[in-house]
Amino acid sequence: MTDSEARQRALAVRHFNRFYTQHIGALHEHLAKTAFSLTEVRVLHELFRGRAQTASVLGRNLGLDSGYLSRLLTNFERRGLITRRPSEHDARQSLIALTDAGHAAYAPLDAAALEEVSALLEGLTPPDQDQLITAMRLIERLLSDKPRHELVVLRQPRAGECAWLVHRQAQWFASHYGWDHTFEGLLARVVADYSQRRDPVREMCWIADQEGSVVGSACIVAVSTTVAGVRLLWVEPDVQRLGIGTQLMSECIRFARRSGYTKLTLTTASTLHEPRRLCERAGFTLAGTVAERRFGNDLTVERWELEL
Template identity: 85%
Template sequence: MTDSEALQRAQAVRHFNRFYTQHIGALHEHLAKSAFSLTEVRVLNELFRGRAQTASALGRNLGLDSGYLSRLLTSFERRNLITRRPSELDARQSLISLTDVGHAAYAPLDTAAIGEVCVLLDSLAPLDQDQLIASMKLIERLLGDQPKHELVTLRQPRAGECSWLVHRQAQWFAAQHGWDQTFEGLLARFVADYAQRRDSVREMCCIADQKGMVVGSVCIVAVSTTVAGVRLLWVEPNVQRLGIGTQLLGESVRFARRAGYTKLTLTTAATLGEPRRLCERAGFKLAGTTAERRFGKDLTIERWELEL
């Protein structure tokens, strides 16, 4: 990346920060009419939503200076908004909880804040709301300290998700490996053929869902009456090595067996280490390799097979 490109990206982030800050300020205009500052409301919200916490945990979660937070908590204690009790795990720490007075003081602010967000969302069409929330979740996943270990569930694809997977994989392989548009065309044909056949007995597509975000996928398609092929096996790069690929491939094997296939195949390029690792762990055997010109590159194509 050139210095010019890096600067443009930094400026784009700063532009979004200004835009977001303005909107957050608008959403919290009601605070001027309350007895609490925005920072005080953030602390109250943290205590309102969770169990008793220590001051160090509050400071860490909210990014607040320890001295400032100490003064703020002392003020809360004087106003009977919080209580402190010694921690059973660490006598040097105190557990902080909202009192009944604290709950009563914060509850109207929470209700008002939710109402303002609902007004903001109501100005958008339902599909735009979904796109906005998905984008917010993506930012959390990419920038959060520990966003990657959330529970992953497997489900059927929703409208548009298979096409999105084509877009996502074509985009990533072009950026990382220089593959050309013929790869996107191949993926698009897989998806089109699968969607048109709609054979739920012999074929399936599975989405890995993490808190409403698509983080992986796999499809099983019929190659013959006895052989099935793995297609669109994908795990988002920033959540790889967390067992998601193993989960997807394991579900593929179970489906293929239930559908009566005797063999499951997977084709990949030798330069891609992740599919090979998943195949080996699932018990696939390397059945052969060929040198081919694919996707604008000279590749060694590997064919993996699993006897069912």
């Protein structure tokens, strides 16, 4: 990436920050009518939504200066909004929890905030609301400094998601490996053939859904009456090594066995370490390799097989 491209991306992020900050400011105008600042509301919300926690955890979760947070909590305690008790695991720490008065003080603020957000969303159509929430979840996932371990559900694709998978994988492999448009064509043919055959007894596709975000996929297609192939195997790079690929592969194997196949195959390139790792962990064996010119690159194509 050139310096000019990096600068343009930084400017785009700053532009979004200003835009979003204006919206957040509008959503919190009601705070001017309360006895609490925005930061105080954030602390109350953190305590309201979970069990008692320490000041260090609060500060880390909210990115607050420890001295400022200490003064804020002292003020809360003086007003009877919180209690502190020694931690059983660390005598140097105190567990902080809302009192009944604290819950009563925060509850109307929480209700008002939900009403304002609901009013904002009402100006959008349901599909636009879904698109907005998906984009927000993606931003949160990509900028999080910790891997997300939320439950991943495997479900059937919704309208447009198979096409999105073609777009996403074609874009990613072009960016990271220089694969050309013929790879996108291959993915599109897989999706088209699967969609047109519509044989749920012999073929199946799964979307890995993490709190509404598509984070992976896999598809079983018939190669012959006894052999099935794994296609569209994909896990978003930022959530790899969290067991999602293993979950998808296990579902592929279970489905292939139930459908009466005797062999499951997967074709990949030697440079792609993640599918090779998943195959090895699932008990596949490397059946053969061949040097080929594919997708505008010289590749070593590997065929992996699992006897069912």
